[in-house]
Amino acid sequence: MNTIRLNTACDADFINQVEKESEQDMSLCYQCGNCTAGCPYTTFYDLPVNQVMRLVQVGQREQVLSCKSLWLCASCESCTTRCPNDIDVARIMDVLRHMSRRAGHATERRVKIFWDAFLSSVERHGRVHEMGLMATYMTKTGRMFTDIDLGMHLIPNGKLSLKPHTMIGKKEVSEIFKRFNEERSS
Amino acid sequence: MSSSLSYAYYPGCSGQGTSIEYEQSSQAVCKALGITLQEIPDWSCCGSTPAHTVDHTLSAALSARNLGQAEGMIVNGVITPCPSCLTNLKTASHRMKDETFRAKTNALLEKPVNNTLPIMSVLQVIYEQVGPEKLKEKVVRPLTGMKLAPYYGCIMNRPPDVMDFDDCENPIAMDRLMEALGIEITPFPLKVECCGASYGVARKDIVMHLSGKLLDAAEDCGAEAMVTACPLCQMNLDLRQGQINSANKTNHAMPIFYYTQLIGMALGLDEADLGMKKLCVDPGKAFRKMEARKAEALEESVVRRSGN
Numbered sequence: 001m002n003t004i005r006l007n008t009a010c011d012a013d014f015i016n017q018v019e020k021e022s023e024q025d026m027s028l029c030y031q032c033g034n035c036t037a038g039c040p041y042t043t044f045y046d047l048p049v050n051q052v053m054r055l056v057q058v059g060q061r062e063q064v065l066s067c068k069s070l071w072l073c074a075s076c077e078s079c080t081t082r083c084p085n086d087i088d089v090a091r092i093m094d095v096l097r098h099m100s101r102r103a104g105h106a107t108e109r110r111v112k113i114f115w116d117a118f119l120s121s122v123e124r125h126g127r128v129h130e131m132g133l134m135a136t137y138m139t140k141t142g143r144m145f146t147d148i149d150l151g152m153h154l155i156p157n158g159k160l161s162l163k164p165h166t167m168i169g170k171k172e173v174s175e176i177f178k179r180f181n182e183e184r185s186s
Numbered sequence: 187m188s189s190s191l192s193y194a195y196y197p198g199c200s201g202q203g204t205s206i207e208y209e210q211s212s213q214a215v216c217k218a219l220g221i222t223l224q225e226i227p228d229w230s231c232c233g234s235t236p237a238h239t240v241d242h243t244l245s246a247a248l249s250a251r252n253l254g255q256a257e258g259m260i261v262n263g264v265i266t267p268c269p270s271c272l273t274n275l276k277t278a279s280h281r282m283k284d285e286t287f288r289a290k291t292n293a294l295l296e297k298p299v300n301n302t303l304p305i306m307s308v309l310q311v312i313y314e315q316v317g318p319e320k321l322k323e324k325v326v327r328p329l330t331g332m333k334l335a336p337y338y339g340c341i342m343n344r345p346p347d348v349m350d351f352d353d354c355e356n357p358i359a360m361d362r363l364m365e366a367l368g369i370e371i372t373p374f375p376l377k378v379e380c381c382g383a384s385y386g387v388a389r390k391d392i393v394m395h396l397s398g399k400l401l402d403a404a405e406d407c408g409a410e411a412m413v414t415a416c417p418l419c420q421m422n423l424d425l426r427q428g429q430i431n432s433a434n435k436t437n438h439a440m441p442i443f444y445y446t447q448l449i450g451m452a453l454g455l456d457e458a459d460l461g462m463k464k465l466c467v468d469p470g471k472a473f474r475k476m477e478a479r480k481a482e483a484l485e486e487s488v489v490r491r492s493g494n
Contacts, residue, residue: 040380040396044389072389075235076340076380081354088345097239110388115236122231122248128199137387146387150425154204157464165202172251172296173230179294180244 002063010059018056022095028085029053035079035089045069049079049089052096065100071108073097113140123177126170131160191315194256194303195223196275198268198417199231204425205268205417207461211446212267212308214459218450219316219324221308226255226264232274235384242281247294249278254299263304265311267446269342269416273349275305280348307342309415309445310351313359318366326454328368331479332472334443335374335409336360337400337423339381339416354378360445364413367452372407376400381422394433397422401430401438411441411472413448420444424466441469 019026029050036048046068047055055064064070070093079089106112117136121128138144154160201209216223233248253275256264266272282288282301292298312321338357346354355378361371381400382393400423404412414420424442431438442465450460462469 041392043395044392072385072392074340074380074383074385075238076383077344078340078378078380081344081346090345094238094242098241101240108389111385114384114388115239118234118236119240122233122237126230127202128231128234130200130203134387149429153425153466159204159206159464161203165199167228167230169228169230173248175296176244176247176251176294180241180247183293184241 004058004060006058011061012059014061014064015056015059017099018092018095021098022088022092024087024092026053026057026092028087029057030085032084034082034084038078038082040076040078041069041072041074044072049073049093052093053087053089056092056096064096065103066105066107068107069093070097070100071106071111110141110143113137119177121164123174124170125164126167126173127165129161129164131162132164190262191220191311192222192224192261193263193265193306193311194259194261195225196229196232196252196256196264196266196271197225198266198271199234200268200417200421204421205444207464208267208417208420208444208446211444211450211460214455215312215446215449215453216308218453218455219312219321221311221315223265224259224261226252226259229255232271234270234274238274238277243287243290243294245274246278246281246287246291249274250282250291250299250301251295253279253301253303253305254295254297256303257300261303263306265306265308267308267415267417269307269339270418272305272307273341276348276350279303279305307351307415309342309359309363312449313352313363318362321363321449322366325367325452327452329448329452329476330368331476331483332369332448333372333408333410333475334364334369334448335372335404335407335412336364336377337374337381337404337412337414337419338377339414339419340378340383342415343378360413360415363445364448367448369448372404372409374404374407374409376403381419383418383422386422386426390429391433393422393426394430397426398430398434398436401427401440402436404440405438409440410475411443411469413443413445415445427467439467439471441465441467441472443469443472 033050036050042048073093075090077090117133121133229252233245237245343352343354343357352359382396386393447460
């Protein structure tokens with residue numbers, strides 16, 4: 001069991017930042033546990049979602065931002081739908097994931113690689129190219145046989161295109177990423 | 187049906203690939219039901235889950251570009267078959283009602299978006315604008331004798347204040363539409379439970395566990411097939427069913443249909459236009475059981491009549 005000294009280890013800036021970015025009031029959570037009770041992913045989490053909520057309330061930046069749970073939340077919206085105090089818990093998890101990413105954490109490395117590969121495919125082609133996404137994922141993780149069995153059904157059935165899907169305005173899409181990255185680095 | 191059912195159509199990326207049968211059957215069914223789909227010109231990816239895990243403005247901008255492309259079209263709204271696209275388009279539109287957020291999002295876009303069009307799923311339009319009763323009148327090949335578990339997936343109806351359609355814990359739109367085709371809907375307590383979403387690649391164990399649970403539950407409820415409205419749910423349950431069986435030591439051979447494929451079958455549309463052959467688990471089993479049950483019922487009624 002971890003002991004936290006609240007008088008010395010509570011990061012109030014962290015609480016404020018989470019509240020600001022998620023537009024949610026953290027103090028509304030009274031730890032009923034409904035979010036965790038309905039969370040399909042809790043079996044795979046290192047911290048159940050209600051504990052993530054509690055640790056944010058007591059300003060535990062490092063412990064929260066470095067947990068695996070943030071990278072395993074699928075935004076299925078079960079917690080948000082069932083919170084008796086109408087807290088958008090899934091949005092808080094998403095915002096924590098943004099902060100975790102910005103702080104340089106990637107506690108579920110392969111998940112991050114998959115998401116990044118997806119976005120770089122969109123940035124390049126405007127629409128996601130599933131085959132290209134898988135190729136990038138396999139190269140970056142070194143897991144060259146990922147889902148190779150599924151390809152046997154997909155390719156002959158015309159469900160996995162070897163070439164990216166074309167669109168005219170793909171530059172408009174890559175410009176969205178460019179402006180976003182510029183704004184972030186400024 | 188009036189020609190007023192005209193919508194800006196957002197197919198979504200998976201419709202071009204892994205869920206091509208959903209795309210084909212959605213198009214075919216809408217046409218047969220008098221719903222006009224005008225594809226959004228040069229639409230782009232909504233950013234799906236990966237974008238909103240990075241930043242909410244980036245995610246909104248990727249979605250909003252498409253809402254911008256649809257502005258100026260003479261339509262009743264934007265519709266899409268895919269719940270993941272739907273949730274992104276709707277969340278972007280919902281958040282852009284806030285002026286500061288809209289300005290931040292528009293700053294990432296080439297042309298600013300006014301955000302005035304309503305956004306719905308194809309399912310919502312079929313359910314609300316056509317409805318089970320009118321659909322029933324159009325059925326030429328009833329699917330009586332088929333027993334299905336209806337699986338909606340996690341985000342078609344949640345969170346309720348954004349999705350604003352059907353019940354968030356016990357949705358019934360697909361149940362009613364399937365019943366209109368003559369199908370028997372089994373009770374299914376996991377209607378809105380998550381299938382493991384896009385973790386199939388990076389954390390396959392999660393999908394094996396969650397989708398495995400859905401297949402087990404459907405079978406326990408007496409379902410002989412499942413019906414879905416989501417490309418990712420369908421892919422996890424159908425394409426990954428073999429992986430699930432090996433991982434969990436089960437023997438499921440559960441056909442997983444898109445609801446549009448079954449509507450199309452009942453409307454008498456050509457199987458090829460519904461992409462039936464593109465499903466991974468052989469759907470023939472569900473139809474054979476249906477025919478057997480139909481024959482049985484017919485025999486029973488003949489016996490009963492001759493007995494009287």
